[in-house]
Amino acid sequence: MEAARLHAYTHEMDEALSFDTVDAPQPTHPTHVVVRVAGAGWCQTDNHIIEGMWDPYVDQPLPMTLGHENAGEVVATGEAVTTVTEGDQVICHPQATCGVCRPCRQGEDMYCEASFFPGLDTDGGFAEQLLTNERAVIPLPDGVDPVDIAPHADAGITAYHAAKKVARAVDPGDHVLVVGVGGLGHIGLQALAAMTATHITAIDVKAEARALARELGADATVDPTSEDVVAAVDAITDGGAAQLVDFVGSDVTTGYASDLLRAGGDHHVVGYGGHIHVPAQDLISNEVAYRGTLVGRYTELQELMALVAMDAVTLRSERFGFDAINEVAARLEAGKIEGRAVITPP
Amino acid sequence: MEAARLHAYTHEMDEALSFDTVDAPQPTHPTHVVVRVAGAGWCQTDNHIIEGMWDPYVDQPLPMTLGHENAGEVVATGEAVTTVTEGDQVICHPQATCGVCRPCRQGEDMYCEASFFPGLDTDGGFAEQLLTNERAVIPLPDGVDPVDIAPHADAGITAYHAAKKVARAVDPGDHVLVVGVGGLGHIGLQALAAMTATHITAIDVKAEARALARELGADATVDPTSEDVVAAVDAITDGGAAQLVDFVGSDVTTGYASDLLRAGGDHHVVGYGGHIHVPAQDLISNEVAYRGTLVGRYTELQELMALVAMDAVTLRSERFGFDAINEVAARLEAGKIEGRAVITPP
Amino acid sequence: MEAARLHAYTHEMDEALSFDTVDAPQPTHPTHVVVRVAGAGWCQTDNHIIEGMWDPYVDQPLPMTLGHENAGEVVATGEAVTTVTEGDQVICHPQATCGVCRPCRQGEDMYCEASFFPGLDTDGGFAEQLLTNERAVIPLPDGVDPVDIAPHADAGITAYHAAKKVARAVDPGDHVLVVGVGGLGHIGLQALAAMTATHITAIDVKAEARALARELGADATVDPTSEDVVAAVDAITDGGAAQLVDFVGSDVTTGYASDLLRAGGDHHVVGYGGHIHVPAQDLISNEVAYRGTLVGRYTELQELMALVAMDAVTLRSERFGFDAINEVAARLEAGKIEGRAVITPP
């Protein structure tokens, strides 16, 4: 089958992946599931992987097929699989977990001690077929097109995971800040609007993104290119926001915590690329926290699918043919993708 | 009355405070309480105040009497005060709060919007008498000497506040790291031992501090001057600690999070002075958090007094006469105070 | 001034209260606040008080003015009051709390150890003026009519308190049951719709109530007079609801827990009058809980006011003149009040 693979870390996005012919995967374990990929979202993390940013964190056997936001049809299953069968339409949680380590048993499947993560440490979904396992697949409701919702497999669940932490921490009338209304942010914003009765303010440098934020439920927007962010947020929130979700993660946005949060607030770090650099005293004087966000739980992807079924979350995405994959990489790098790009393998 | 006051920010600890004669405070509000100070703990934060480190965070009217770890005897009360009376022995929560703002009503009295903090923004306890209010005083059980427990008013409550967050987050068998076993750390360690069934590892550069840690309940210790901290902690915890309480807050110790914590762990920032400087990706790859610690709630000081009454927490302190106050400042700066110094005003 | 007072417990609702002339209240404590009552909601608990059902639980000095759902204008304040002033429009939390006991400091002001509760243990709001204190009053936003929102002071906050517990316990896609869509239930249902992304099913014997439920956001309704409740709920929820809020509290509705909840579910007991009578094993075999609901916190009334300001909660109420007060009592007893009755004192 055809697969788009990374052979070496590079900063040249427009020729990052090669189109190779490889063997189609087979189930070799009783819990394995093989999925014919209908849609595979392209993620900022794919750019980061290509640049080698994940090399220090995980083992990546190159060449490797990228693609960790996958949805499609089950084409083969191991003998112990009971919850899906050939022909089922499914979305794939990005991590295939073991189900028997202590974190899996605690419901913290992202902390699994014996998992694989197609597209990050094994072959992923930029290919005709994908090998994952039973603990990673969620059957889709009738009528849901897997291409439409593929990006929820990572962008969606990650945004939702942060939004859910926020929802547990806020009360009606509180202020929440959404920093960055791109592929993840526009989902997180909708999840927040559906799950809380808060005032949501979106901060984004792009006018289209701010307009989208308004459309999706933001009560206010701030433009960092023309406004003093601290003054603007203070005027809106009267003393600071309760929670901030940072979908950007740059040097600038990670500095927002102590200026934009009220006492006891949390700065959720979802985007990355920049550094947090603050005096320890900043965290203490107002008792704020920086909290990392690592994808989300399988059960959270189920909850996100429930929001989709309720029409509470709608994905903005654009489809690209398999051949356009390196073009997508380059366009995202240049900030020229609105919403989320979805690759449709052959 | 006599008071030890700061007239100007300085780095010369051995002549930082002047001995002035000032008027004794009177209750001018129905909720005011005046306390004759029996003991007033000296805190690392006093050194930080003297250096001007709190000037950007709060309004400090100089000259000002320092001292925010106070215990003594009630000598006057406003007309609405019902829970204490003249002659009662009390420990003083450092912040005198309003009781009617939303944070106070939520139990988050440290976030009070109309408080005063003697020794930080009004005159404190390095004096014969101190003005505070009813919401700040806790009556002591019979037989407890206010001089013995004065440092619990800030060092104790701050350490306890962090320990309680840890206790809510851990399960029996988990590993907890205590970084720094000084004035705060030695209290936090005891609180953790009393409130959890975890394995506690103490990290400290001083042999005396590590020995004290063992005596107070640590299961293991690490010496950063002679051991590879990451390797040592990995050997002890087999994969990282669940929680880390950083009573130091230096550039070095704030870097421990991603190396010493397991997935989902928290790095509680209690000590300060250094900077946190980490890639945002470090927080994400293992979903760790940096969480600031701002003193603690009045109710937490009650809980700490319950631990004291159960003999579960014992304070290591040394008494100093009022005249020795600048000497104490200098010795702490030089790292030459074991446990906590308590000043006994005239 | 005029006041409607209970002189003796009785089951004759249509002559329960007498119209007496009494002295208007004066502030006698620095924190007291006197409110001219614009609107005072009539509550099922008023009927219960009249019947003597609260006599075993609290001290009631008869004759006593009833009325614990009050809103109006501040006309006098004690000397220490800072957050409201004469002329302010306010809603009154039903309990006037001390602010210095441990429960108040924990934010659990309903558990206050030194409170008074006008209309339950001191004179209430079925009168021209009412004595309460600063910790009980919340200023209203401009343009909000105190008569319109008076019932939120107890009916609203109680329903909201239960809804908030539910909101903290559910995930998107979960099922929630609302039993009884009357004075409290119709508020609780709206709060749930605003704060969660769940499927809400309302159970009520009255067709008007079920229709109102649909209008206010219920996804389904069940009529216990014509449907098998267990079968109907099982069909809707596919295995049981995650949470159930029982605004009725009869012998029948309190039996719903083990039949209608999925494992780990909670049956929130808000209405009362009946008995819970179940085998202990019923709670164990499915790990369900019965959780009582006692009014709500002051901060929760603030949050409910935020929902009102967002138009997320609208009160269905009917106004009655002061003279009609006993008629209201009798009509509610007969189940003939839709939404909530509000008395307008002279």
Added chain:
Amino acid sequence: MEAARLHAYTHEMDEALSFDTVDAPQPTHPTHVVVRVAGAGWCQTDNHIIEGMWDPYVDQPLPMTLGHENAGEVVATGEAVTTVTEGDQVICHPQATCGVCRPCRQGEDMYCEASFFPGLDTDGGFAEQLLTNERAVIPLPDGVDPVDIAPHADAGITAYHAAKKVARAVDPGDHVLVVGVGGLGHIGLQALAAMTATHITAIDVKAEARALARELGADATVDPTSEDVVAAVDAITDGGAAQLVDFVGSDVTTGYASDLLRAGGDHHVVGYGGHIHVPAQDLISNEVAYRGTLVGRYTELQELMALVAMDAVTLRSERFGFDAINEVAARLEAGKIEGRAVITPP
């Protein structure tokens, strides 16, 4: 192999089980594990099963081998099993769960939708060998004798599960009541002592049980046969306990909630047999809850094993030969077993 089996529900404990010869179990699923039973605890629930009390709650195919508190040695494993191997000493969580339903994925494995529960709905451990699965077995540390700790598989985990809920809800200095210091209660009490800094009061009709409670960490005891329980608890707790764990579950003990708990308290129902019968108003006037306890999670059994390894929990048990099994049933029914009885199959 030999197995002790129930052929028909009965109240005659001394001849309840028959000694049958049956086929030894074989792994027929990739995740199956067969354990040679070293010790199998006898539980009050076994008496309840024999009497038919679980017939309305679960499907029980008679004849059936009882025994759900099992520990022993792995003798065979399915092909997908990776975490244990032949020869490993293990304790068996009573429920063998699927790992792929939503409750399992949330860490709520007791709510599994596709489980089996040996000794309750399939053949259990009163036999030479037992069939369970990988998700049910926990390897024992070296040196731990499976016969010694077998009762932790159900008695221990159930007591611990309740104790952990209590631990999350209390603060240092709070009062906790332990009602019944028998097979479960004596473990729960030790877990509470290890995990909290509270004052523990044990209530038991037997002098030996009260003496054991003192030995294991109770600060006070109450004898319901000679003391007024309400007055005694009020004197000890000064206003009521924060939490109550009811290991008895009789008509009498389930009535304790409103009399013995302070506002906001929980009555954890662990024992069963009696009925809860209270006015709904009792739950409301003090906002108390009745919370059922259904065994505990696999991860909680891991945590309990950690407490055992720390010597924080010691089991009081007595060994009985396989032939004595009906005698054990009869003695427990008569209240004549101290601690826990463990059967040692041939």
